[in-house]
Amino acid sequence: MAASIIKLVRKLYPSNSLLSYNPVFKVAGNAIANLLGAPFPEFRDLPPNHLRVRVGVGTKIVNNHAHHLQIGSQFWIECFARGYLTASADIMEIGCGCGRIAAHLKADYFSGTYLGIDIDPEMIDYCRAHFPAPKFVFALSPHKSSTYHSGELSSPDCELFTIAQPESRDFVFSTSLFTHLLENEVAFYLQQSFRALRPKGMAVMSFFCMESVEMGKPWTFSHRAGNAFVDDERYPEAAVAYGTASMVEMAKEAGFSEVAVSGRRVQSFLIARK
Numbered sequence: 001m002a003a004s005i006i007k008l009v010r011k012l013y014p015s016n017s018l019l020s021y022n023p024v025f026k027v028a029g030n031a032i033a034n035l036l037g038a039p040f041p042e043f044r045d046l047p048p049n050h051l052r053v054r055v056g057v058g059t060k061i062v063n064n065h066a067h068h069l070q071i072g073s074q075f076w077i078e079c080f081a082r083g084y085l086t087a088s089a090d091i092m093e094i095g096c097g098c099g100r101i102a103a104h105l106k107a108d109y110f111s112g113t114y115l116g117i118d119i120d121p122e123m124i125d126y127c128r129a130h131f132p133a134p135k136f137v138f139a140l141s142p143h144k145s146s147t148y149h150s151g152e153l154s155s156p157d158c159e160l161f162t163i164a165q166p167e168s169r170d171f172v173f174s175t176s177l178f179t180h181l182l183e184n185e186v187a188f189y190l191q192q193s194f195r196a197l198r199p200k201g202m203a204v205m206s207f208f209c210m211e212s213v214e215m216g217k218p219w220t221f222s223h224r225a226g227n228a229f230v231d232d233e234r235y236p237e238a239a240v241a242y243g244t245a246s247m248v249e250m251a252k253e254a255g256f257s258e259v260a261v262s263g264r265r266v267q268s269f270l271i272a273r274k
């Protein structure tokens, strides 16, 4: 019974992000999640449930509080431990969502700066209201997506969009963004990242890698869209995967010299140095 309900919801909403914009889900889901989180003071400052669902919670559509809080910690531990950045770095995140990964940088140890980019005005407004400026700055990208709502900017804005000053950043990253981007946008953001990085700066981008991702749980990536593999032809950006070779080639074409892929069962990482 529960499995067939989940199947039906998945047919209507092939990704949690699409579900998170439904007004009934938003009101009911937020109410239930608030009740579940009420006894725990550490959950009180989290973004509202529908924004947590929008940035990814798997099947935990109302009971995701702890998952949301802890998800960025492993990313930062690995990046600092491997020396990809220091605690005084100028950082840029593309597809920052409601600041789930950036929230870890609010801690005292971080003395650098952070620039977050997203296409979703509700997420950008949330971040601007909940992160201290000028250390944290957020900008709206004019790009469009079939699974995330975007602002109403015209296509010339899209072509003119440059996301940061040249050579102004030490570290550029994205988590669960390339998993929603078709080839042109991956290439665009890799070029912009290369431009924004200082010499020797690092880019770390998570993506679904065809050679490493565990198939059938739940993705199959059985359709082609150019060099990309997509799960659902109606909503190609709901889940997108790439082969190692095409991801490495796109990074090299953007100008990166040292490029590697760290393969993982869920999201792999593209690791590239300018």
Ligand SMILES: C[S@@+](CC[C@H](N)C(=O)[O-])C[C@H]1O[C@@H](n2cnc3c(N)ncnc32)[C@H](O)[C@@H]1O
Pocket: 054, 055, 056, 094, 095, 096, 097, 098, 099, 100, 101, 117, 118, 119, 120, 123, 141, 143, 144, 145, 148, 174, 175, 176, 177, 180, 181, 185
């Ligand atoms: C799965 S969420 C991940 C958010 C965040 N990185 C995290 O891990 O919490 C993907 C994010 O990418 C944003 N996004 C989708 N397409 C984008 C694009 N073309 N340019 C910038 N952001 C985009 C969405 O609005 C959403 O906030």
